Amino acid sequence: MSSERIQAFPIPDFPIVKPDDNLVKLILHTLETSKTELENGDILVIASKVVSLTENRIVSATDVEPSQKALEIASKNDFDPIHVELAIRESVEILRTDGVLITETSSGLICNFSGVDKSNAPEGNYILLPRNPDASASQYLKSLMNSTGKKLAIIITDTQGRPWRRGSVNLAIGCAGIAPFKYNKGKKDLYGRVLERSTVCQIDEIAMLAEPSMGQASKRVPVVIVRGYTYLASEETAKDINRPKHEDMFR
Amino acid sequence: MSSERIQAFPIPDFPIVKPDDNLVKLILHTLETSKTELENGDILVIASKVVSLTENRIVSATDVEPSQKALEIASKNDFDPIHVELAIRESVEILRTDGVLITETSSGLICNFSGVDKSNAPEGNYILLPRNPDASASQYLKSLMNSTGKKLAIIITDTQGRPWRRGSVNLAIGCAGIAPFKYNKGKKDLYGRVLERSTVCQIDEIAMLAEPSMGQASKRVPVVIVRGYTYLASEETAKDINRPKHEDMFR
Numbered sequence: 001m002s003s004e005r006i007q008a009f010p011i012p013d014f015p016i017v018k019p020d021d022n023l024v025k026l027i028l029h030t031l032e033t034s035k036t037e038l039e040n041g042d043i044l045v046i047a048s049k050v051v052s053l054t055e056n057r058i059v060s061a062t063d064v065e066p067s068q069k070a071l072e073i074a075s076k077n078d079f080d081p082i083h084v085e086l087a088i089r090e091s092v093e094i095l096r097t098d099g100v101l102i103t104e105t106s107s108g109l110i111c112n113f114s115g116v117d118k119s120n121a122p123e124g125n126y127i128l129l130p131r132n133p134d135a136s137a138s139q140y141l142k143s144l145m146n147s148t149g150k151k152l153a154i155i156i157t158d159t160q161g162r163p164w165r166r167g168s169v170n171l172a173i174g175c176a177g178i179a180p181f182k183y184n185k186g187k188k189d190l191y192g193r194v195l196e197r198s199t200v201c202q203i204d205e206i207a208m209l210a211e212p213s214m215g216q217a218s219k220r221v222p223v224v225i226v227r228g229y230t231y232l233a234s235e236e237t238a239k240d241i242n243r244p245k246h247e248d249m250f251r
Numbered sequence: 252m253s254s255e256r257i258q259a260f261p262i263p264d265f266p267i268v269k270p271d272d273n274l275v276k277l278i279l280h281t282l283e284t285s286k287t288e289l290e291n292g293d294i295l296v297i298a299s300k301v302v303s304l305t306e307n308r309i310v311s312a313t314d315v316e317p318s319q320k321a322l323e324i325a326s327k328n329d330f331d332p333i334h335v336e337l338a339i340r341e342s343v344e345i346l347r348t349d350g351v352l353i354t355e356t357s358s359g360l361i362c363n364f365s366g367v368d369k370s371n372a373p374e375g376n377y378i379l380l381p382r383n384p385d386a387s388a389s390q391y392l393k394s395l396m397n398s399t400g401k402k403l404a405i406i407i408t409d410t411q412g413r414p415w416r417r418g419s420v421n422l423a424i425g426c427a428g429i430a431p432f433k434y435n436k437g438k439k440d441l442y443g444r445v446l447e448r449s450t451v452c453q454i455d456e457i458a459m460l461a462e463p464s465m466g467q468a469s470k471r472v473p474v475v476i477v478r479g480y481t482y483l484a485s486e487e488t489a490k491d492i493n494r495p496k497h498e499d500m501f502r
């Protein structure tokens with residue numbers, strides 16, 4: 001165990017993903033053309049941007065009429081009113097509107113602008129987060145395992161800010177074939193005492209592990225393979241990472 | 252660039268770290284006995300616990316008299332009063348005391364119980380966070396680069412919770428030889444437009460990348476080597492990750 005090596009590397013030469021592309025077919029094709037062999041236990045970390053694109057989660061600015069509320073929030077903060085409007089439409093609750101636009105999305109994620117993004121979208125367009133990233137991950141996993149015969153896992157990630165810490169990081173917003181948490185409950189510490197509880201969000205850690213290989217902006221690496229990480233699956237999904245309201249001390 | 256492999260692996264067979272040990276000597280010795288060669292560009296990720304131990308940041312319960320305030324917070328939440336007292340002593344501000352004890356520490360970190368920990372401490376003792384993790388990292392870096400002749404970087408990490416997301420993750424609390432952030436400012440997106448701003452907290456990502464190799468509880472892997480990650484150094488340190496008060500929308 002202690003000599004285990006965890007590796008992250010991109011599927012090389014991934015083509016630009018376009019709306020209506022079949023992402024699984026694209027992954028299988030690129031694995032083949034780049035002579036990349038998947039191994040049992042590999043985790044495929046997929047940028048939410050390409051999931052959104054292939055699920056047609058793109059909105060043109062010309063189709064959006066900002067509401068009065070969106071105009072108010074935009075004017076107060078010097079935000080783009082259409083961006084604000086889309087963030088509101090994607091949200092179930094607005095948490096903060098002073099310098100940020102923190103919302104809870106319909107999938108339970110708490111983030112800035114409901115994760116609606118302008119960068120890396122075609123000019124005049126906005127990319128929304130996948131509607132149900134856990135379901136997308138689950139569907140990809142099924143197809144990829146069927147096609148490859150390998151035992152795999154999928155994590156869908158998005159780059160997000162944090163309340164107390166500067167700088168964005170990659171977070172897991174969907175998963176399949178891997179449990180979101182590893183529980184150290186019952187394990188013993190260095191002094192032989194049973195740990196009362198210690199829950200690590202392993203899919204967030206894997207998401208971050210993959211980000212440097214993914215890069216940002218024009219690097220075009222939407223799928224990263226993580227190898228050598230030992231994990232279990234569970235009934236829980238990425239949605240279970242979101243703290244329920246009664247557990248959230250900062251709402 | 253796209254075929255770059257990022258790897259994380261432990262320095263194997265690391266001995267149990269004891270108070271007053273010289274951590275740099277211990278690292279050099281263990282590298283030698285385990286026949287592990289460092290390479291230029293390697294990042295050594297070090298668990299704060301062993302930094303604290305070697306800096307004698309251990310307090311015995313018998314030396315601590317809880318204040319009235321500590322007793323109140325402890326009684327309200329069914330917390331250990333000595334644990335609360337130490338968290339208060341390590342803090343410059345108390346932010347929340349309802350079910351959690353969120354504080355700002357003297358080094359600017361916002362976390363639960365000021366990072367004071369009971370697990371993996373000798374029975375009846377508490378481990379405090381290193382007093383100045385950036386300074387410790389800087390000192391280790393100097394010694395290790397002198398001894399090995401390699402260009403290295405150091406990140407000191409601690410496991411912490413997050414306000415909106417369940418499960419702990421490994422975060423960077425000190426660094427040297429590597430910039431905390433990578434700035435994508437000026438880079439272009441997929442459509443050739445200059446990104447307004449995109450700052451990634453790369454040392455938090457590296458901290459998480461290393462955590463699975465570090466493990467928790469009795470796995471005893473205090474130092475992990477991260478190889479194949481391209482980075483720059485800067486004047487900024489891990490302390491700069493902490494949002495200044497006026498930037499913190501959730502205080």
